[in-house]
Structure formats: structure tokens, C-alpha cells
Amino acid sequence: MSAPARPESLALLDKFVAALATRGLVTEQEIADRQASTDRASPEIGARMVARAWLDEGYRRLLLANGAAAAEQMGVSMAGAPPLGVLEDRPGLHHLVVCTLCSCYPRAVLGYPPHWYKSFEYRARAVREPRAVLAEWGTTLPPATQIRVVDSTADYRWMVLPMRPPGTEGWSEDQLTAIVTRDALVGVALPRLPVAAAAE
Amino acid sequence: MSDAPTPAIHDLGGASRYRCSPVERDEAPPDEFGKRVDAIRQILAQKGFMTVDELRRGIESIPEEEYFALTYYERWLTSISNLMVEKGIIPAEELR
Structure with a gap:
């Protein structure tokens, strides 16, 4: 590619x-x-939006209701960009974003889409065998967890609001931002604690 | 089997031909060529010379063999340069 x-x-x-x-x-x-x-533009913007939503209930509600307005609050210009939808994971429900037709991606808050996101394999398989795709990222979800695969389009872009991992109580926005990777914002991975923090 | 029409080339969701192919985890950012094409596309859109839907139509009408042979940003360049010719903004001869 x-x-x-x-x-x-x-x-x-x-x-x-x-x-x-x-x-x-x-x-x-x-x-x-x-x-x-x-x-x-880089995934750190999206990561900070997630971290803030974990810490601030008012911001979380704004993020879910109007992702573009939530992005603007972070100083990102969304002028001319399509609406940004945010998909909230919860126990038993995981979201995965793909653009089956091409490469639609919330670039204002995540930067350039990676090559794999635009690949024929990802586009074809994400909707057909999402668990097999997630496994390639080392992501395994409980069998009972439902996976909702959402198609980003030219008219509407999506990102994921993952669940805040346990063990992050009392963390600052910066600390939380650091564990939200671009892959977690697309839904192929989950936010993961650094090994040292997890061992504490 | 249903008698549903064959999907268009770009309509890859669920396409079985990729069933057993792992996703190649290529993390390299776009190269200079890609970034340049990307920037020009944005400028042309901002100035009202084209829309995202026109970009898509241009990409989606690339013949199948070429669609799969070109890289991502080569498909974009094909689309936006064809569009500018089609709209009479640039004469085709200047691109030959």
C-alpha cells in the first residue's frame, strides 16, 4: 500500500x-x-478529548452530543470538516471504526489515517470478521461483548470513546492522554496501562 | 445466491477476496508525494474548485485494474487532475 x-x-x-x-x-x-x-493534526488531540471526557462529565456529554463542538473546545478548527460522531464503549459493547468505501477518518483530531486503515484488507475484513482483525492487534474481547462496527463516511466521521481502564484513579489529564493511542480511538486496541503503573 | 448486483470496485466491505489476508500494519506517514497531493486537494476544495464527493466519484470511476494497481495518493491525483480537466480549469494537453 x-x-x-x-x-x-x-x-x-x-x-x-x-x-x-x-x-x-x-x-x-x-x-x-x-x-x-x-x-x-495528531492523535494526541483525540486522546486528550477522551481523557477530558473521563474526568469531566459535562465535557463527556458534549463530546457524545456534538464531537465537532468538543473538538473546537480543544482549539481545533472544524470549519469545513464533516460532523464528528463519538461512539462510547461500555461493558459488553465495543466499537470499531472503518471506512469500507475508502478512507474517511476524523483527520482534524487524529491526523493522517495510517496506511492500514486505507488498506483493502482492513476495509474488507473489519465488517466481516472484526474479532479476527482485533486479534491481529492483540485485542481480545470477552465472547459476550458485542462489537459494533461503524462505517465512517464522507459526510460523517467517527471516533471511539473507550472505557477508562481500572488502575487510573486519580490520574491527571496528561497521564490519561498518554495511554489513549490512535489505535484505541479507531477501536482496534484498548487503552493500556504502562507495565510499571499496572504493577503498582 | 441472491441476485444482488456485483458491488462496485471501491465497495470493499465484507469482500471475500481479502478474507484470509492479514492487515499489513504499515505505520509510515504519507511520503512527500502523498502529502503534496493531499495539500493540493484541500486547497482546491477550500477554493471551491471541487468537493469531497467529486473526489470520490473520480476515484470510484477509475477502472478496476488501475484502481488496484495505483497507490492511495496516486488514485487521488488521478481523480483531482481529471476533475480539473473535466471542469475546463486546466487543458488536458498540459498534463500529457
């Missing part, structure tokens, strides 16, 4: 940029600025 672009595609890109630039439609500066702002 992450094979380099072919030489003819590199050449096409150069011609395309030149054609746009000649007409004043897109400049190199705009491309550089946009690339820099896109690079700044």
Missing part, C-alpha cells in the same frame, strides 16, 4: 502543479502552508 508513487505519477503531479500555478490557482507557498497545518 505504501509503495512509492510511480515515475509517471511524479511527472503528472509536477505538470498538474505547474498548470495550477500558471493560472494563479495554487501557489507553492499555499501548498507548503497547508502541508504544515495538516502535519500538525
Whole structure:
């Protein structure tokens, strides 16, 4: 999936940029600025939203009711982005997000989607055999736990609000943010305590 | 078997051909080519030259053989460059 672009595609890109630039439609500066702002979005934003929801009931309610508004509260601009839905895990219910048609992903709060999220295998299998997919991430859920697989679309993006793991009582927002990985926000993994903390 | 129509190429949810293939856990960020295409796509959308739905239509109408041969951002570039030609914003000759 992450094979380099072919030489003819590199050449096409150069011609395309030149054609746009000649007409004043897109400049190199705009491309550089946009690339820099896109690079700044990272899963840490989504992780902090989850940590805050675990600590602040009012924020949790906002996050579940209007994910985009909750993101804006973290200083993220959601202008032009599709709505953000947040799926709350609870005992007996786990959520997994996929975009079966392509790669829709809440980029404003998670950054670029990883290659595997866009892969044909993930897109095909997440809805058909989610437990087998989760197992590849080392994630095993009790057989009685229901797995809801939710399709992100061009019009509506989803992320998961996982359950706060036991053993994190009294933790700060920063500490909690650190255990919420991008994979946990997609639903292929669960937040996990560092070994040292778990042993305490 | 049902007489449901064959799904379109991009409609991969549940497709059995990937049943036994593990998900390749590639964590590398997009390369320069990908980031550049991504940025241009966003700028064109912001300036009102195209929408996400048009991007999708452009990707989803790539012939099957090519769809599976191209990388992700090559599919995007194919879509957005075709769109700009289709809309008369860029002449096709300049991309040859």
C-alpha cells in the first residue's frame, strides 16, 4: 500500500502543479502552508478529548452530543470538516471504526489515517470478521461483548470513546492522554496501562 | 445466491477476496508525494474548485485494474487532475 508513487505519477503531479500555478490557482507557498497545518493534526488531540471526557462529565456529554463542538473546545478548527460522531464503549459493547468505501477518518483530531486503515484488507475484513482483525492487534474481547462496527463516511466521521481502564484513579489529564493511542480511538486496541503503573 | 448486483470496485466491505489476508500494519506517514497531493486537494476544495464527493466519484470511476494497481495518493491525483480537466480549469494537453 505504501509503495512509492510511480515515475509517471511524479511527472503528472509536477505538470498538474505547474498548470495550477500558471493560472494563479495554487501557489507553492499555499501548498507548503497547508502541508504544515495538516502535519500538525495528531492523535494526541483525540486522546486528550477522551481523557477530558473521563474526568469531566459535562465535557463527556458534549463530546457524545456534538464531537465537532468538543473538538473546537480543544482549539481545533472544524470549519469545513464533516460532523464528528463519538461512539462510547461500555461493558459488553465495543466499537470499531472503518471506512469500507475508502478512507474517511476524523483527520482534524487524529491526523493522517495510517496506511492500514486505507488498506483493502482492513476495509474488507473489519465488517466481516472484526474479532479476527482485533486479534491481529492483540485485542481480545470477552465472547459476550458485542462489537459494533461503524462505517465512517464522507459526510460523517467517527471516533471511539473507550472505557477508562481500572488502575487510573486519580490520574491527571496528561497521564490519561498518554495511554489513549490512535489505535484505541479507531477501536482496534484498548487503552493500556504502562507495565510499571499496572504493577503498582 | 441472491441476485444482488456485483458491488462496485471501491465497495470493499465484507469482500471475500481479502478474507484470509492479514492487515499489513504499515505505520509510515504519507511520503512527500502523498502529502503534496493531499495539500493540493484541500486547497482546491477550500477554493471551491471541487468537493469531497467529486473526489470520490473520480476515484470510484477509475477502472478496476488501475484502481488496484495505483497507490492511495496516486488514485487521488488521478481523480483531482481529471476533475480539473473535466471542469475546463486546466487543458488536458498540459498534463500529457
